[in-house]
Amino acid sequence: MTDNSPANQPVHSTRPGGPTQATLVQKARAKLAFKPAHTSPTYRQRKYSIRLWAVKHSRFFEWFYKKFANAFLVLHPFWNWVGYNRAEAPVTAVERCVKGLLFDCRMCGQCVLSSTGMSCPMNCPKQLRNGPCGGVRENGNCEVEPNMPCVWVQAWKGSRHMVGGDAILNVQKPVDQSLRETSSWLRVTAQSAVEREQKEAAQ
């Protein structure tokens, strides 16, 4: 008896003389490939280059961020005087511009750049915060966005330049969506100030 189920149909061609199945699949793949909205390929390519540059200089950014965080902490009395809530909007705007330019920051509000080799994990189309998926391409690019270097491959490379690079091995908590579009600079400062006060009180 002949089995005419779809699984047993020939896969090399759809009709005599027509395109092969492989050609059709290839065409469909090109059509279905993820294309980020509202941005031209040239713009994206430029952004990828800046991201790669930041990863390459991750050691410098690690050093700079420590100095910067300390400076913010020294300013704690000022933030207190202004009010952390009132400072939120202007500081968030500056943070968005600076980190958007350098790291393609998506303002998740809970920055992990210093644990991810200065490669922002929120640029992963699957938004993975703890390492790559199983689909990284042979050339180290993303499965979903073929022209984009996988953020986790870059994170590993960046972490190898950093003094505290082994922080990449720490398990990150899931993203708290309620913190989106808030300033992680201010949050870290406020938390450090509280920790410092608790330490002083305990002595």
Ligand code: SF4
């Ligand atoms: S981890 Fe979050 S805050 Fe840090 S750069 Fe990425 S989106 Fe921005």
